[in-house]
Amino acid sequence: MSRYLVTRLGYSLFVLWGALTIIFLAIRIVPGDPAAMMLGPGSTQEDIEALRGRLGLDESLPVQYGRYLSDVARMDFGTSLWLNRPVASEVASRVAATARLAGAAAVIGLVVSFPLGIAAALRRGTPLDSLISVVSLLGQSVPSFWLGIMLILVFARHLQILPSSGSSGWSHLVLPAVTLAMPLIGVLTRLVRSGLLDVLYEDYVRTARAKGLSPRAVLVWHAMRNMLIPVVTVVGLQLGNLLGGAVIVETVFGWPGVGRLVVDAINQRDYPLVQVSILFITVSFVVINLLVDLSYGLLDPRIRVQ
């Protein structure tokens, strides 16, 4: 187990280094210049050159890359060119806001999709099953910018029971979290349904039934546990996506999350801010995947033995 963990951590470090390097190069390959963005359309070529010099952007790429890696290794993430504030604290507060949103969305997704998926599997072929299939397909395909604005129109504008945007209290969390949860509900409902259908006709389920267990106990202890691995995998991947991909929902609802920060940082060509935001997102992704991998062992003893 510990050797497995060490190997996994090694991979994770490699992934982080890869992400760091790719983003370092990508943001510099894109045309556009941080100094020009900072000075705006009124600036002259000389002003821009002078500022590039002060920011150290006139040095060669290998020199900049070396300094960047050594800074990151010493946990020195630098100062945002655009916001003129330490990058690390800026990104950390944004990641926290996004994590709150993604966490709420994940909870909503799980709470809604399990009952729906189970009901659809147990009533296979009935109108209820078809209805749930249609709803989950809709949930998966509806674009979040549209859904978000519709929710604002209904709940904020007409019913006036929820705020349209902001991030100060629980009430602000509801609409963006629901919007973000919708695709997750779609995916998970279908996954729970098909996973259950796969195992419901297995021999061990028939055995469990034959030995007189209640239908509920069969479902919870024998069927469900065996379909959890694909569900956990998908939830893990989706959580990673939620962290980096919540930018549309964050923009529609004015949520101060990391997705918006990355987009603004890219538009401003704020190299340190882009690099560190992506690094944070990568770390979250890697950690979640590591936890998912470790959870397999808990869910399925056979994996633990191997």
Add this chain to the structure above:
Amino acid sequence: MKRILGSRSSQDSVASLIRGYMSGSVSRRTLLRRLSALGIGAPLATMIAARPYVVAAQATPSDLEPAGELTIVLPRSLESLDPHGAHSVEEATAVVLSMVLDTLIKRDPGTGDLIPGLATSWEATSDTAWQFTLREGVTFHDGSEFTSEDVKASLERVLELEGPLAPLWGTVDTVEAPDPLTVVINTTEPTGTVPVNATLLFIGPAAGIAADGFWNEPIGLGPFRFVSWVPDSELVVEANEEYWGGSPGLQNVIIRDIPETASRITALETGEIQFTYGVSADQLPALQENPDLTIDSTPSYAYYFNWFNAQREPFTDARVRRAMWHALDVETMASELLAGVGQPAQAPIPSTVFGFAAQTPYEYDPERAMALLEEAGYPDGFETSLQWNPDSGPQDRELVQAMISYWDAIGVTVENLEKERGIWLEDLVALNWDMNFQTNTVRTGDADFTLRRLYISSANRNGYSNEELDEILLASAATGDQDERERLLGEACRIIWEEAVGIFPFELIENYVYRTGIEGFVPAPSAIPEFATVRVPESES
């Protein structure tokens, strides 16, 4: 003033305008502009207005009992509160700073006149020195006393940080603080724009301004005290009852961040927020019909322009540039595409700006355009391209498409090059374009800011070079005589317009939208609304 702008009752307006002008609360420029808006001919208006430029001695005091709170949303997210560095000319930054900080000289938001702020008076003591006398007994929000050292430190910090404001102060040699209430700015050459530029110089305490993190929780001299700021979320300020100009009318102002326009409008309609601006042309009609909302409009300091790269064929020839202008039906584009947010421009700078001089419009005349092209040796037209970025201004995409089809009608094929802002900016500065369409804001409200910066040959912003224009622009900056400056800047307007250095089709209108019942707001052409005199009705407090 609001009513006069809207010309709702023209007889009253003329009388009150002239009264205001005699008492010094309305400037000559404002008077002329508004008289001509009311249909009074230029010769008569000039006769009425033949009075020398005066500095109105009125400030913005409002001895009110602060009450209630106002939640506002700005058109763009607030990125920084540092008034001296890279963000110093951003509107969102300036809106907050004009509440929390203060300047030596202010601009009356209604009339555009320069009025005393932290300085009670100012004068040019020699060709190269401006002396400011400071207001006595003013204190910072933490109780420390305001002195000339604070002014010196603030100006020196602007110079040191080399941000977008620094070029305004390019001729500054030294800043002296001979005694606590006197500041002297010495320049290397005569600089008539020092008082105007002082309206953008926010004063911070000498003791704190360079400290790490100071500008995340600024301490200032303004009518409101900073309370808290969560970036991309909200900023809160509270009334400073000790303000030298009298207490503001609001207890709290909250600036929320709502980047998505539809959400912002919904929040305004539900009353979640009470004030916003920068709404687009397609949203205006619905807002105008809503009785819960009031729209306060003013021509702004912002305008559209389409530059020609005068180093590239065929735009080296002024006849070609004029032909391109004659090909456009500016009136129709303004009424069809920019209703309520823009109107035809009359000069290379907006009519709200000091130094504006109205020019003869280029008539929509495709025949004449084609004749000019033929004269210049392009009887069959030519191919060229137009660069712009999609954040440039209202209805920009529609305007570009309309212009391209007008040019097509005179045989000029224009490739539409829409570019991401970062890439567009790089090409703009490198002069790597044929034509360039964008908006610009005369940040100081003084033509010098735009004309000298963009059209002097050495700046080489659009490839156009004209020694006569250079001399006029330099002379206008050198003199402290405001009438002479106005004359020279007007002359520069004429040359740029007649030479068609660019096409100057529209000036933009700023629409401030707020909940009906809010009082005391004066729409500012600068897009930097001020809240010291604003009050909310009891029910919303």
